[in-house]
Amino acid sequence: MTTTSAATTSAASTLAGTAAKTATDDTKKATVDYESFLKLLTAQLRNQDPLAPMDATQFMTQLAQLSTVEQSMKSNDTLTKVLDTLKSSGMRMDMAFLGRKVEAATSTLPLSNGKAETAYTVSGTPASVKIEVLNSAGAVVKTSSGALQTGRQTFSWDGKTSGGATAPDGLYTVRITAKDKEGKALDTASVISDTVAEVRTVDGATQFVLKSGATVGADAILSAS
Template sequence: MSTVDGVAGTTQTKDQLAQTRLTTDTQSFLRLLTAQLKNQDPMQPVDSTQWVSQLAQFSSVEQAVAANSKIAEVLSELKSSNDRMDLSYIGRQVEVDSGTVGLKDGKLSASYSIPEGAKSVDLYILDGEGRIVASAKGDPLAGTHSFTWDGTTSTGTKAPEGAYTVLVQATDENSKSLTTGLTHSAKVTGIRREDGSTVFVLDDGTTTGRDSIIAAA
């Protein structure tokens, strides 16, 4: 399992660097201001409006950096909260809204939903190369139905265990395609980070993202 990291840590590092630079620049400016005030020509004093303007600019920058620091703290806290939430899924049974389902111990199980008006329903099992390895007729009755595949391909051989894609195609009496849904249940065995997002590893050999988990037990 890789170390969970994210944007907040990078933002905080940049903010610390900006704060250090601001402190250094402010001290340099104040030393320069003091030196110029000490050595100014009494007959031609420096315009006080100019000094006030420059001080105001420094003050605005300082406030902006301080605000960024607070935002970085909030992001860091949110990230930590999400990390703790992700870890809490390990060992739990989750229901996933995904067409990718795993064949494990000679069994692939899923649930598909059919809308009103379906006349015909066909189920297709595709391998990792996108090839149809098996097919079956589904139930056109509106509602949710269970589907199980024992790994037997259309040629009578046994498919290897792993991830497969289940396609559900429903059509009405006019052969018009209808929208269907597919979910499956599996246990979370681990998590990892990919491109800044959490990936949940499931015990059926598949993976899923946080947004695809619709229920957990």
């Protein structure tokens, strides 16, 4: 009988450990541990010493652990379904932007048919504003001075580089550097207007591909018409 009691005690320890581990694992792992829990509990009851049966308090504790595991699994399933529903609903809302003209906060500057335009703002009163256009390699191809005014301003580029050459159509980056009269850097932001041509989901996040080829995230969309 001693051997059987030792086995029972060992099974009880394993049972408790399994329940605690299950409560913090993912749903798939929880399912496996939940089945293991039932098997261990059944084996423990079958092999317990008739002269020294399992303590009622210990048995109730293990049943409570079993209930906790089951509730945890159900909660995980429910949360997963809610999340899937929200994602599906959000995707349907994002699809409504297809074909619509939007304003998006981005430093991307699309050049098409030798024309590019972006709006920008500067926080505070600037004493100097430098606008640089960079190509895909990160090299500056055009440098210009911006308006020394507050509020929304517009920068237009005819595709000509600072050296007078014609830049090919494509996606460029605009970099705006502004300073106040004390030489302190001011925050800037740039915005482009374009039409949404495609809506994608990448790693669970929505991305809008604009007609010009620029790609922006959902949080970059400021307005739509």
